[in-house]
Amino acid sequence: MGVPEQLAARMSMAEQHEYLRARFSRRTMIRGGAVTLGAVAGGAFVPGAVAQAATKTSVPTRAAARTESVDGALVAPFGRHLAWGSDPRTEITVSWQVPVAVKKPFVRIGAHPWDLSHKIDAEVRTLFTPAGVGASGNHTQYYVHAELTHLRPGRTYYYGVGHAGFDPAEAHLLGTLGTFTTAPAHKEPFTFTAFGDEGVSYHGLANNSLLLGQNPAFHLHAGDIAYADPAGAGQSADAGFDSRVWDQFLAQTESVAKSVPWMPAYGNHDMEAWYSPNGYGGEDARWNLPDNGPDKKNLPGVYSFVYGNTAVISLDANDISFEIPANLGISGGTQTKWLEAQLKKYRASKDVDFVVVFFHHCAYCTSTAHASEGGVRQEWVPLFEKYTVDLVINGHNHQYERTDVIKAGKVAKKLPIGGTAYPETDGVVYVTAGAAGRSLYAFTAPLSYEGHENEVESVASFVNTKGGKVNETVAWSRVRYLDYSFLRVDVTPASKGRTATLKVRGIAETGEEVDHFTVARRVR
Numbered sequence: 001m002g003v004p005e006q007l008a009a010r011m012s013m014a015e016q017h018e019y020l021r022a023r024f025s026r027r028t029m030i031r032g033g034a035v036t037l038g039a040v041a042g043g044a045f046v047p048g049a050v051a052q053a054a055t056k057t058s059v060p061t062r063a064a065a066r067t068e069s070v071d072g073a074l075v076a077p078f079g080r081h082l083a084w085g086s087d088p089r090t091e092i093t094v095s096w097q098v099p100v101a102v103k104k105p106f107v108r109i110g111a112h113p114w115d116l117s118h119k120i121d122a123e124v125r126t127l128f129t130p131a132g133v134g135a136s137g138n139h140t141q142y143y144v145h146a147e148l149t150h151l152r153p154g155r156t157y158y159y160g161v162g163h164a165g166f167d168p169a170e171a172h173l174l175g176t177l178g179t180f181t182t183a184p185a186h187k188e189p190f191t192f193t194a195f196g197d198e199g200v201s202y203h204g205l206a207n208n209s210l211l212l213g214q215n216p217a218f219h220l221h222a223g224d225i226a227y228a229d230p231a232g233a234g235q236s237a238d239a240g241f242d243s244r245v246w247d248q249f250l251a252q253t254e255s256v257a258k259s260v261p262w263m264p265a266y267g268n269h270d271m272e273a274w275y276s277p278n279g280y281g282g283e284d285a286r287w288n289l290p291d292n293g294p295d296k297k298n299l300p301g302v303y304s305f306v307y308g309n310t311a312v313i314s315l316d317a318n319d320i321s322f323e324i325p326a327n328l329g330i331s332g333g334t335q336t337k338w339l340e341a342q343l344k345k346y347r348a349s350k351d352v353d354f355v356v357v358f359f360h361h362c363a364y365c366t367s368t369a370h371a372s373e374g375g376v377r378q379e380w381v382p383l384f385e386k387y388t389v390d391l392v393i394n395g396h397n398h399q400y401e402r403t404d405v406i407k408a409g410k411v412a413k414k415l416p417i418g419g420t421a422y423p424e425t426d427g428v429v430y431v432t433a434g435a436a437g438r439s440l441y442a443f444t445a446p447l448s449y450e451g452h453e454n455e456v457e458s459v460a461s462f463v464n465t466k467g468g469k470v471n472e473t474v475a476w477s478r479v480r481y482l483d484y485s486f487l488r489v490d491v492t493p494a495s496k497g498r499t500a501t502l503k504v505r506g507i508a509e510t511g512e513e514v515d516h517f518t519v520a521r522r523v524r
Contacts, residue, residue, distance in 0.1 A: 196395015
């Protein structure tokens with residue numbers, strides 16, 4: 001089903017979207033129904049260019065999405081997940097799902113579980129996937145979002161999500177409450193975690209359990225989030241696509257994401273052609289991310305925020321990927337210009353010590369599956385070096401790999417396990433943390449990790465270029481671990497004239513530490 005592979009291989013994501021819309025709209029009209037993105041409370045969630053197309057194209061029969069509602073007392077929310085706004089000190093979005101349409105959804109919030117008098121209305125975004133687009137029958141999903149603003153820095157809040165008939169402030173529903181803590185007003189030590197390529201699995205669930213034990217201030221997901229689209233090639237985009245996987249994924253991650261802001265970047269498996277020309281219409285329904293990027297219409301997963309002394313930048317490498325070119329060039333260069341402006345701004349800020357950048361495709365990796373992305377090396381690596389980015393986190397390759405300190409494509413300084421890098425003088429460290437839950441890949445070189453070090457002089461690999469794969473032999477592969485794992489980063493600020501640090505650790509699903517190193521920067 002979806003786009004025939006022989007056609008999709010020659011199509012961009014936007015062309016696949018147009019094909020699917022034309023094909024399934026015609027099929028539904030013949031059956032006497034209409035294909036829409038769904039409706040609730042008299043409105044419809046129609047992302048980006050799809051909204052314009054829907055205005056111009058009349059399909060005058062009934063909506064295929066389910067719009068009926070049931071007694072709200074019988075409907076329990078699930079899949080709660082948090083996301084920072086542009087300012088984590090004062091802004092956060094609470095998001096969740098309901099299995100059927102509900103009336104008047106809302107969030108209650110307060111400083112204590114017995115005081116939830118502050119009530120904020122929520123927005124429902126309804127996503128309809130018709131039978132024939134992927135593996136399921138007609139499927140309607142209801143995603144709910146409430147943006148909370150004017151919060152107090154460094155404050156823990158209790159919240160509950162509800163709707164008409166289901167009020168979390170009622171005594172018998174207090175067990176459904178969650179909490180979150182806003183970013184501090186000043187520099188304080190904190191921890192964050194990161195990984196990519198999770199999907200729905202026992203390993204993903206195990207990693208989530210370990211994440212919660214780290215008590216992170218937030219979590220970075222470096223793309224390929226749920227794998228509802230298992231193809232991920234940007235070619236036969238909806239072959240095997242199953243929108244119901246998102247229901248499973250958000251239920252799986254709720255134990256962490258209901259209290260830890262879950263900040264994703266978008267990978268190749270996150271482009272879903274049915275919903276919008278850029279493939280991100282489904283993501284727009286599921287997430288409510290900071291709205292401060294360069295191109296919200298085409299690149300909704302590009303944004304930045306500052307937590308304490310650390311600036312975090314999320315990028316969309318689908319825009320510059322030679323390996324998977326479905327969205328290649330979609331920003332017209334605006335993302336790279338925005339990135340440089342952000343890096344320049346943060347490096348000029350006295351409040352920012354560290355800059356961490358995360359995205360999906362790897363700048364430097366020796367996996368036998370995807371290895372390195374030449375588009376990233378061409379477009380962004382020079383900027384990372386120019387503005388001395390402190391840490392780059394990637395996914396895409398399902399393993400853990402960490403480089404030495406790199407500058408101009410070469411090892412500027414060896415960084416053994418337990419070593420320290422100084423970005424201002426040394427260069428940039430890159431970590432592939434793509435072993436969150438999906439099936440693992442392989443290395444050509446022997447494994448080498450904490451307690452099992454096996455140093456080699458060079459590793460055979462390749463880089464994806466505009467002209468195809470180019471073989472290369474590299475010396476920068478320092479740590480290689482092939483099992484499920486994630487990244488923990490402990491951030492310690494410093495007073496003027498002293499050294500601030502990022503202590504970075506690779507942690508296996510078993511809890512074993514497989515790598516650790518430090519990034520240090522002298523505070524002005």
